[in-house]
Amino acid sequence: MTETVAMHAPTVLAGLRGLEFAKGHGTGNDFVLIADAEGVRDVTDEQVAVLCDRHQGIGGDGLIRAVPSRFLPEGQALLETDPDAEWFMDYRNNDGSIAEMCGNGVRAFVHFLLDSSLAELPEGGSLRIGTRAGVKEVTRIPGGYAVDMGPWGFIHPEEAEERAVDSIVSARGLEGERPALSITMGNPHTVLALAGLDELSALPLTEIPTVHPLPPHGTNVEFVVPAEPLVHDGVGRVSMRVHERGVGETQSCGTGACAAAAAIRYWAGPAAPAQWQVSVPGGVVGVTFLPAGADGEHVILSGPATIVARGRLG
Numbered sequence: 001m002t003e004t005v006a007m008h009a010p011t012v013l014a015g016l017r018g019l020e021f022a023k024g025h026g027t028g029n030d031f032v033l034i035a036d037a038e039g040v041r042d043v044t045d046e047q048v049a050v051l052c053d054r055h056q057g058i059g060g061d062g063l064i065r066a067v068p069s070r071f072l073p074e075g076q077a078l079l080e081t082d083p084d085a086e087w088f089m090d091y092r093n094n095d096g097s098i099a100e101m102c103g104n105g106v107r108a109f110v111h112f113l114l115d116s117s118l119a120e121l122p123e124g125g126s127l128r129i130g131t132r133a134g135v136k137e138v139t140r141i142p143g144g145y146a147v148d149m150g151p152w153g154f155i156h157p158e159e160a161e162e163r164a165v166d167s168i169v170s171a172r173g174l175e176g177e178r179p180a181l182s183i184t185m186g187n188p189h190t191v192l193a194l195a196g197l198d199e200l201s202a203l204p205l206t207e208i209p210t211v212h213p214l215p216p217h218g219t220n221v222e223f224v225v226p227a228e229p230l231v232h233d234g235v236g237r238v239s240m241r242v243h244e245r246g247v248g249e250t251q252s253c254g255t256g257a258c259a260a261a262a263a264i265r266y267w268a269g270p271a272a273p274a275q276w277q278v279s280v281p282g283g284v285v286g287v288t289f290l291p292a293g294a295d296g297e298h299v300i301l302s303g304p305a306t307i308v309a310r311g312r313l314g
């Protein structure tokens, strides 16, 4: 569906008058997307926050600017070793803060490039996309996109390897402090397992959970419940809700789903499968762990991406 939306932009948006945008999502994780082919639309933190506001703006969990890598210092650095990374995903959380990576966002980003005729991609073909967490290869698959998210890692490797948990989380509505594991997917995540789906659905997630020790740049927090049985037809299954850094609760988090699967798989031990299905309030995403290479175990995230509307700022 394509429709035109006219906004009465407050003063803060005055400089963006006439800017074309799209609204898209991946499993309910929603974004305002803008194309900046000339590298001239450096949206301020305040403008991001207003555009993403669900009452005074367009509304979204984040804003994504599609800009040629050559216009950003971070992008130029990537082009030196990866000249195919023509486009850069400039991702911002809905409070205006910068995040290194967004798994649902990078699928929506590629879908937006195709929908805007800024790139072409046959099914089975791939694009290399610059992000603040390095270049990600995005492959078009039936019904969506599969992203090589790069290797996962522990944020506190010594503690994680010694005790299988490395931090403590408390959250409103959750009884007591719970052990957790902090994992990087380029951006930070802290994963804790709950007793069951009742406990998961009862969480209000209206306040930022407390994590100790807090990773240096804050963290996204994933509350997960492994399915029973955990593995069905060779696929591991987990339900997840997330409180995102710089956003609040979202319907889905792609990097969070990868971190959740990595934690549950680590806790389950060496017999755990490589393929996982992560159910989130906004749908289901797939997570697959590739055999370990020189830089660790790469994680493939797969799922849909949709553009629901296009418009122009008034």
Ligand SMILES: N[C@@H](CCC[C@H](N)C(=O)O)C(=O)O
Pocket (backbone or CB within 6 Å): 029, 093, 098, 099, 100, 101, 102, 103, 104, 105, 187, 188, 220, 244, 245, 246, 247, 250, 252, 253, 254, 255, 256
């Ligand atoms: N929803 C995203 C993650 C977005 C960034 C996150 N809030 C952070 O600050 O790290 C995803 O799909 O990965």
